[in-house]
Amino acid sequence: xxxxxNLPTKAAALLLGLALVLPALRASEGxxxxxxxxxxxxDVLALPVEQAILTAPPHVPPPITRQHAARVVVxxxxxxxxxxxxxGVEYTFWTYGGxxxxxxxxxxxxxxxxxxxxxxxxxxxxxxxxLHAVTGPGGGATSTFTAPGHSSQFTFKALNPGLxxxxxxxxxxxxxxxNGMYGLILVEPKGGLPKVDREYYVMQGEFYTTxxxxxxxxxxxxxxxxxxxxxxxxxxxxxxxxxxxxxxxTAKVGETVRIYFGVGGPNVTSSFxxxxxxxxxxxxxxxTKYVQENVQTTLVPSGGATIVEFKVDVPGTxxxxxxxxxxxxxKGALGMLKVDGAExxxxxxxxxxxxxxxxxxxxxxxxxxxxxxxxxxxxxxxxRSNPAIAxxxxxxxxxxxxxxxxxxxxxxxxxxxKGLPGAFPPLANSDYMLADRDRAVRVVLKGLSGPVTVNGVxxxxxxxxxxxxxxxxxxxxxMTYVFNAWGNSGDAFKVDHVKAIRxxxx
Amino acid sequence: xxxxxxxxxxxxLTGRSLLAGDAAPPSRASTLLPExxxxxxxxxxxxxxxxxxxxxPAEAALPFTAESLYQLDVSFTDxxxxxxxxxxxxxxxxxxxxxxxxxxxxxxxxxxxxxxxQANLPADVRERAVFVxxxxxxxxxxxxxxxxxxxxxxxxxxxxILRGTDDAVRELAALVGVKYKRExxxxxxHSNVVTILNAQGEIVHQRLGLRGGLEETAAAxxx
Amino acid sequence: xxxxxxxFTVLLLAAALGLGAAEPVALVTIPAGTYVPLxxxxxxxxxxxxxxxxxxxxxxxxxxxxxxxxxxxKWRRSQxxxxxxxxxYLEHWAGDLEPGPRAPLDAPVVRVSWFAARAYxxxxxxxxxxxxxWELAAAAGYTRPDGANDEELSRDLYAWLAxxxxxxxxxxxxGRPNLHGAYDLHGLVWEWVDDFNTAMVTGESRxxxxxxxxLFCGAGAVGAKDTSNYAAFMRSxxxxxxxxxxxxxxxxxxxxx
Numbered sequence: 001x002x003x004x005x006n007l008p009t010k011a012a013a014l015l016l017g018l019a020l021v022l023p024a025l026r027a028s029e030g031x032x033x034x035x036x037x038x039x040x041x042x043d044v045l046a047l048p049v050e051q052a053i054l055t056a057p058p059h060v061p062p063p064i065t066r067q068h069a070a071r072v073v074v075x076x077x078x079x080x081x082x083x084x085x086x087x088g089v090e091y092t093f094w095t096y097g098g099x100x101x102x103x104x105x106x107x108x109x110x111x112x113x114x115x116x117x118x119x120x121x122x123x124x125x126x127x128x129x130x131l132h133a134v135t136g137p138g139g140g141a142t143s144t145f146t147a148p149g150h151s152s153q154f155t156f157k158a159l160n161p162g163l164x165x166x167x168x169x170x171x172x173x174x175x176x177x178x179n180g181m182y183g184l185i186l187v188e189p190k191g192g193l194p195k196v197d198r199e200y201y202v203m204q205g206e207f208y209t210t211x212x213x214x215x216x217x218x219x220x221x222x223x224x225x226x227x228x229x230x231x232x233x234x235x236x237x238x239x240x241x242x243x244x245x246x247x248x249x250t251a252k253v254g255e256t257v258r259i260y261f262g263v264g265g266p267n268v269t270s271s272f273x274x275x276x277x278x279x280x281x282x283x284x285x286x287x288t289k290y291v292q293e294n295v296q297t298t299l300v301p302s303g304g305a306t307i308v309e310f311k312v313d314v315p316g317t318x319x320x321x322x323x324x325x326x327x328x329x330x331k332g333a334l335g336m337l338k339v340d341g342a343e344x345x346x347x348x349x350x351x352x353x354x355x356x357x358x359x360x361x362x363x364x365x366x367x368x369x370x371x372x373x374x375x376x377x378x379x380x381x382x383x384r385s386n387p388a389i390a391x392x393x394x395x396x397x398x399x400x401x402x403x404x405x406x407x408x409x410x411x412x413x414x415x416x417x418k419g420l421p422g423a424f425p426p427l428a429n430s431d432y433m434l435a436d437r438d439r440a441v442r443v444v445l446k447g448l449s450g451p452v453t454v455n456g457v458x459x460x461x462x463x464x465x466x467x468x469x470x471x472x473x474x475x476x477x478x479m480t481y482v483f484n485a486w487g488n489s490g491d492a493f494k495v496d497h498v499k500a501i502r503x504x505x506x
Numbered sequence: 507x508x509x510x511x512x513x514x515x516x517x518x519l520t521g522r523s524l525l526a527g528d529a530a531p532p533s534r535a536s537t538l539l540p541e542x543x544x545x546x547x548x549x550x551x552x553x554x555x556x557x558x559x560x561x562x563p564a565e566a567a568l569p570f571t572a573e574s575l576y577q578l579d580v581s582f583t584d585x586x587x588x589x590x591x592x593x594x595x596x597x598x599x600x601x602x603x604x605x606x607x608x609x610x611x612x613x614x615x616x617x618x619x620x621x622x623x624q625a626n627l628p629a630d631v632r633e634r635a636v637f638v639x640x641x642x643x644x645x646x647x648x649x650x651x652x653x654x655x656x657x658x659x660x661x662x663x664x665x666x667i668l669r670g671t672d673d674a675v676r677e678l679a680a681l682v683g684v685k686y687k688r689e690x691x692x693x694x695x696h697s698n699v700v701t702i703l704n705a706q707g708e709i710v711h712q713r714l715g716l717r718g719g720l721e722e723t724a725a726a727x728x729x
Numbered sequence: 730x731x732x733x734x735x736x737f738t739v740l741l742l743a744a745a746l747g748l749g750a751a752e753p754v755a756l757v758t759i760p761a762g763t764y765v766p767l768x769x770x771x772x773x774x775x776x777x778x779x780x781x782x783x784x785x786x787x788x789x790x791x792x793x794x795x796x797x798x799x800x801x802x803k804w805r806r807s808q809x810x811x812x813x814x815x816x817x818y819l820e821h822w823a824g825d826l827e828p829g830p831r832a833p834l835d836a837p838v839v840r841v842s843w844f845a846a847r848a849y850x851x852x853x854x855x856x857x858x859x860x861x862x863w864e865l866a867a868a869a870g871y872t873r874p875d876g877a878n879d880e881e882l883s884r885d886l887y888a889w890l891a892x893x894x895x896x897x898x899x900x901x902x903x904g905r906p907n908l909h910g911a912y913d914l915h916g917l918v919w920e921w922v923d924d925f926n927t928a929m930v931t932g933e934s935r936x937x938x939x940x941x942x943x944l945f946c947g948a949g950a951v952g953a954k955d956t957s958n959y960a961a962f963m964r965s966x967x968x969x970x971x972x973x974x975x976x977x978x979x980x981x982x983x984x985x986x
Contacts, residue, residue, distance in 0.1 A: 080893045080894075081893060082892075082893060091891075092891050092892055092893055121817060121977070121978050122893060122894050122978055123894070123977075123978075124890070124893070124894050124919075124979050125963055125966065125967055126966055126967055126969075126970030126971075145969075145970055146970065147967075147970040147971050147972075147975050147977060148977040148978060148979070148980075149817050149975075149976070149977055149978065150975070170966050170970075171962040171963075171965065171966045172959040172962040172963065172966075175959050175963075210884075210887070218891065218892070219891070220884075220887045220888045220890070220891035221887060221890065221891055222887070223887065223957065223959050227957055572810060572811055572812070573810075573811060573812055574812070575812070577810050577812055577813070578812075676923070676924070676926075677844070677847070677973075679926065680843065680844070680926055680972075680973030681812065681973065683972065684926075685926045685927060686926075686927065687924075687927035
């Protein structure tokens, strides 16, 4: 774009620089086109025209099956909207298509794309789009710089296949991205990608709110935190819990799952990991060759993407995290893949044995050491099952119970015991739970499914049975904790009580 | 309170005048800006613009079209010192460029390009086409400087070189989408846009930047 | 085209209740100072000296703009040339001479073009402030001259930025004035400046990538003196995104003298 600066004087060079900087821009509203529509050659004009199918996360448009290029028309609308960032926390997101991340765009290598960016009249600010899939200055940013209530159009040819981030590039760029202006565009290679059973769209981004994590109300963008890169929130798909509970992505045992994973940032990279799965195939950095197999965690840069693919062999819930773990544990970067189907206990047995391990000075494997271990286990079990011997006070039970709760129960019922509206019932001040101590223990041990009304609200989800997971003592402890936390109050639960209920149907 | 009641009266009066206006609605033309000398249809090949035609008020009735730049209600002065209204250009194809006389690079190049466009126009178009230069430099580009510029660049009678107030130049620049800014040293940073206007003063083409686009510019003039 | 009763009532009410048009705008003096441009070319002075000037204490209201279009028919919604105001000009008004419920008389007028704002100013013997003047006036905090370090102002400003444009804007001059006595420079609407189209740096970071490094010290933020003033970047980006006939739902103006 810039001419070679071989001019005699610096002044001339300066003028030249200025002279070429700014082509005049005019709204289509005004008397003239910006640069005018491109004159497409006959071979391009001959291509079939189709409207791009755009999808909201976590969904991905269907694979492209045509064997030829097309002229694809994309309409993407920018809207500034107040939406949920976390429970009780709202934020004014700047969005492409009303979601964070923005609509997923899927095209094919060689397609000629007529791209329309529509900036809603209610927008406060101008916006644009830089598609990393575009070859050309600014990736389309200059051509799509659009005032509120205006629409811009430009055309590009998708020269390079791959998975690309798009984002707003209007100053101050970190704030535009930090408010949610990013998404993914997939340019399928000519031969397409290998067929899979499920495809999902997940993007990570961080939010710089004035309030700390969880502080309720409409939050403002905090410039100082952004500059210091101290985000209270690091989340998948624009909100805490956007991929958990009934919003989890799903698959069936035996299926192959592909995740198009991107990082909008604006600053934080991701150590993307799926707990309990291994990426069978990995297309690092969104390129078109899967160059890696059997990967546990992949690093995804801000403004970058990756494609991961894995077969799910056993049922259960697989947790998507940024394995830079305080982001998952404290800032929201956590999602779920729920896999249904038959167990395969050879591949994964579940917990088979829980025994006390005291160590041993005896020769490993000797008859006497085995007998000693058995006796010790027996004694330990007796101690565990007898609070008097263990000397557990209610307070100690509450403390131990809290540990159990934070390891197991909080993911659904939440650390504050309030549950997740629409998905998991609250335990805090739960009329259902507090009314019947036997039933409460039974639910924990045996699980519960089907509709249940808690504090006047009906929930219809599944509480998995914990009898294979928790000892009687642990159940007694966690029950004591939940009956005495968040304003609840009740007596301690006894191990015998739990044991009796455990044995009810045996 | 005093002020408020005064205003109340003023508003009531406004209401009255509205009523009166409604009773005898003003003709659309009367709400528009000063008119061009002659309708496009009637007289072929107006005089070269260098010798400003005396506007003929009788012919000023036809309103400008909705997208005509000639609606701009500002006046300029040409390099002979005569007042010039853009509406006088009506009926002829126009190439409009904003410039400043002391520009050392971009403006001379653009003028050279426009000279070559002019030279290569078909004879009938060349006769009608007007090339208008409007200066950003309201301070230094005096009538004399502009006259000298005409001489230096040997611009013939189909070239019109104008200066105006800051206000006039800024509004014209805004209409054609030209951004400019006076630098501390008195020169101007500016975008380079040649705008082609049709007989009605509507923008039909813009050449952006300094390279190429001369064929399209010529074609737009001949359209 | 008869003057209808509601329209007339609106005018009456406006005056009687002392809303909008009825309260003539006060001018406040902005003392001379310097403005450090967000981005500048090497030819520019690092600081722009700004002489003292008078600035409307608040943005122009719907009531005031109603009086203007009443007196100047060519600026009414139905009559304005598209050249000077795009199709959404005063689109939220109920009628040509009827601001209606979405445009309370005491709220700032928005969806006005630069041409319209200029014409209004001219009709009142005023002008639009320049970028340097506006930024100088707006640089003051509530209680201190350096607004950037006024935490309350920053908080209010970012709280405003964090909210979408409301369907109906609040009345002018209901918040806190700044040190110079000017209301609403931040936190109500964006405002036109006279030289909005001088910005050679577009504010669109990518568009500036072709700039000579030694000309603008690089693209976008790189050329900016204070890269942490996000609000200033937003104003700059907005100005450079606009054409003179454009209007937006959050863009109004005030006059200077």
